[in-house]
Amino acid sequence: MRLIRTTDYNDMSRKVANIISAQVILKPKSSLGLATGSTPIGAYQQLVRWYEKGDVDFSEVCTYNLDEYYGLLPSDPHSYRHFMDTNFFDHINIRRENTFVPDGANLDREAECARYDALLQAVGHLDLQLLGIGRNGHIGFNEPGEVFSKGTHCVDLSQSTIEANSRLFGSIDDVPRRAYSMGVQAIMNARMILLAASGEDKAQAVHDMIFGPVTPRCTASILQLHTNCVVVADRDALSLCPQA
Ligand code: PGA
Numbered sequence: 001m002r003l004i005r006t007t008d009y010n011d012m013s014r015k016v017a018n019i020i021s022a023q024v025i026l027k028p029k030s031s032l033g034l035a036t037g038s039t040p041i042g043a044y045q046q047l048v049r050w051y052e053k054g055d056v057d058f059s060e061v062c063t064y065n066l067d068e069y070y071g072l073l074p075s076d077p078h079s080y081r082h083f084m085d086t087n088f089f090d091h092i093n094i095r096r097e098n099t100f101v102p103d104g105a106n107l108d109r110e111a112e113c114a115r116y117d118a119l120l121q122a123v124g125h126l127d128l129q130l131l132g133i134g135r136n137g138h139i140g141f142n143e144p145g146e147v148f149s150k151g152t153h154c155v156d157l158s159q160s161t162i163e164a165n166s167r168l169f170g171s172i173d174d175v176p177r178r179a180y181s182m183g184v185q186a187i188m189n190a191r192m193i194l195l196a197a198s199g200e201d202k203a204q205a206v207h208d209m210i211f212g213p214v215t216p217r218c219t220a221s222i223l224q225l226h227t228n229c230v231v232v233a234d235r236d237a238l239s240l241c242p243q244a
Contacts, residue, residue, distance in 0.1 A: 013042025033129035129190035137218035141181035
C-alpha cells in the first residue's frame, strides 16, 4: 500500500485527478472503476477542467461504477447514475454507452447482480479502481461483516451509512435501505486501486485500513493485500496515523 499525503481536500483532488489522467493518457482505452460520494467530486471537477483544455480525452474510456441505490430510477436525482452524469459524464467526451452503473430500477436482485458481474467479467481486470472509504471502513457498499463479499450483491445498508448519506436526502427516512454493490473480489481484481480520503471523520477508518488487521469488520483493510494500491489522503484523514 503506497500512501500519498496531501494537505487538504483540494490537494487530494488534484493528485487523484493527476493519477486518473495519467492512466487515461497512457492507455486511452482504459477501463475505470468509479466511485460516488463527496470525496471524488473535486477530482472529477479537475478532470473536467483538463478535458476542456484538451489535456485528456475520454472518448475510448469505459467506466464501471461501484454501486447504486436499490429501487431508484436512473433519472432520480439521488441515484448514483444521476450523480455520475451531472458531476462528470455530462461534461466530458465519454460515450454514454461506455458508462456502466448497476441498475437500481431493476428489482430482480439476482438478475441485476448477474448482469453486472457478466459486464465486469467481460472486462477481466479494470485498469484502475477509484474508491472512497466509509466512516465504518466500507468500500463501495461492502459494509462491515463476517465475510468479504465476492460478486455484485444487494446489501442492507448499515445504520451509520444511512445516517452519513442522509445529508444528501430530504430526511433520513428517504434514504434507501438497500443498494447494489460491486463485490470485494471484483474490486481487488483491478490492476490498480486508488483510494481517496479526506476529513477527520475518516481518520479511524483510514488508520484501521492501513494499520489494523485484515478483517471484513473493516472492509478496506483487505487493500493491504493488493499489490498496487495507492492511498491519497489529506492531513485530517491521516490524523490518527503515525507520521513515518
Ligand atoms: P463520501 O463517501 O465520499 O461521501 O465520504 C465515501 C464512502 O462512503 O465510500
